[in-house]
Amino acid sequence: MDDNYKVGVEELKIAHNRLTVVLRERQKRRRLQLASVEEFKDLFPSQKRDKKPKRSVAQKPRAQHSSIDNKITSSRNKNSNKYQKRTADNFEFKIPYPKKTLTSNILDEKQKSQINEYHNLYQDGEKTIRNDYCQHFVDSGRRPQNFIRDTELSQRFDEYPKLKELTKKKNALVTERATPPTYLKADLRTLDLKSLGTKFDVILIDPPLQEYCRRSPLVADAAATPSFIFIWSGDADGLDRGRQLLLKWGYRRCEDIVWIKTNKKWKGSHFIEPRSVFQRTKEHCIMGIKGTVRRSTDGHFIHCNVDTDVIISEEPHYGVGTAKPEELYHIIEHFCLGRRRLELFGEDHNIRPGWLTVGLGLSSSNFDATTYLSYFSEPNGYLLGSTNEIEALRPKSPPIRDNSTAKLGAQGNIIKQKAKKQQQPTSNIMPVPSMPPTLPAFSHRWIPPPMDSKVYGTPSMDGNVYGK
Structure with a gap:
């Protein structure tokens, strides 16, 4: 029981590690996509809307200020300062024009090698290859x-x-x-x-069917009983002519080799x-039997x-x-x-x-x-x-x-x-x-x-x- 328990734990760890790698890779892709979108917006600043700065609560004239109002005002000022600092940080890390914003160009060689390695080891389950022959x-x-x-x-x-x-x-x-x-x-x-001078157990024919159906020798005279005959009949109309030959010589069709x-x-x-x-890519060989x-x-x-x-x-x-x-x-x-x-x-x-x-x-x-x-x-x-x-x-x-x-x-x-x-x-x-x-x-x-x-x-x- 202990060995089985250990084996099960190891398998769970391996599965967890694989799932973690896949999730991290998806997160990286998502971040890169978001970064490319932000860069695309930066290339067209005219489309941005000028947002009016919000007036802080402290600038509003008030006749009376209580202690509760002071606390609310200070908290709002802190939040606005955090927002301004965050936008400034984002502005510092933006990629300037004219750098390309495609995801494939942003990745460095090390990241590409890691992603290829992950693809070789694990399967996403999201994409399937269809072999349309x-x-x-x-x-x-x-x-x-x-x-x-x-x-x-x-x-x-x-x-x-x-x-x-x-x-x-x-x-x-x-x-x-x-x-x-x-x-x-x-x-x-x-x-x-x-x-x-003898009769045969097997007869194989590859005839010119159109001419051979009209003037064919009596193959039945050379066929033993029982015996088999194999006629290459080609495709399409040749199948009908091959069946005509079988009936003419006293054979019955029993198999069809393709x-x-x-x-x-x-x-x-x-x-x-x-x-x-x-497109005709096959031929038929009709098999007949006598006896x-x-x-x-x-x-x-x-x-x-x-x-x-x-x-x-x-x-x-x-x-x-x-x-x-x-x-x-x-x-x-x-x-x-x-x-x-x-x-x-x-x-x-x-x-x-x-x-x-x-x-x-x-x-x-x-x-x-x-x-x-x-x-x-x-x-x-x-x-x-x-x-x-x-x-x-x-x-x-x-x-x-x-x-x-x-x-x-x-x-x-x-x-x-x-x-x-x-x-x-x-x-x-x-x-x-x-x-x-x-x-x-x-x-x-x-x-x-x-x-x-x-x-x-x-x-x-x-x-x-x-x-x-």
Whole structure:
């Protein structure tokens, strides 16, 4: 108790000292302001009113003076003498013209240093700084997202050690299981994707949307079931064209990744598009799905919630190129565990281990269908696999309870067996065919309202379904 009492007393003393310093500083400021006002009045003596001197009581003629009147008269004379002496003292200390009367000029260097020291140690609580990044963008052209901290991929999870370790282990596994960089120079307007000889788990496209919507190849012929597709759709009208492509190829939209562009390295004024109402500083990558994937039972094919759906990186200068952020590759490789990855409309800077890049902008080709198929010849070779460390670190859905599966009968036992297999991962997890359970007529579970299956797909009963 004594120690706590002493600590409390010391804290009160410190707080009292701080308050005393702040109050003294405010008093100094007030005195300086009053002094500047008095000096301002002295500069214009014509505006002063001539005050008539007051006649003392002793000068008034009186017929009779009593002792009480004498005391009153003497006290009044003393007060008037004090007033005259006070005005004389003030006149002696007045600063003569032409000295400047601004407060900042009256302070000497020592007082300025003391005030700056007080400001560094203590806060007034009277003034607040407002960071108006939108106005700063109008004035300088630097975008507000330039000031977001820890946007680099290497610094993203510095404050989250578990996710940082998970990302490190997944990157090591992806690098170990990646196929050699493969690329094919071809015109996608005439290329038949069936000639590639296999179907792909992931397809990434950065198309010229306006032309590609009219005359696009059948991407669905090269897509496995289940599989995912990522389409860079830009902004504004590109979003509508991207959705049209998804419907045309038999995909359903399930996610939307946003690329927020920074211009830290730009020089000069910012680029203004002629037809846009606002400054466009972002692009969208639409994610579609084909087939059915459940996060609770299909952990051999997808790992959810490892990355975010926002990418913040530098935008290339206008007219230099159409390079997209490399972070999207990491998001795809962390999410989907399929090793058969295809990128369309790629260029030389898009060539990457683990991917087959196809496009007319490539300078050469090294693709051979037989050699490429040999990379997946082993059992379940198209799967990336997982490790015990990754399974222990990655976010998972809550395990299925016995009571909920018992009400589903035989189908519930199948789901329960799938969940047990997810808890015992191996280097290459065998895929389990998905069998959607059927609800009995007496089920008390909530059933979602009917939706347009052509647009939204068929929702599952557990709410964690990506696909029909």
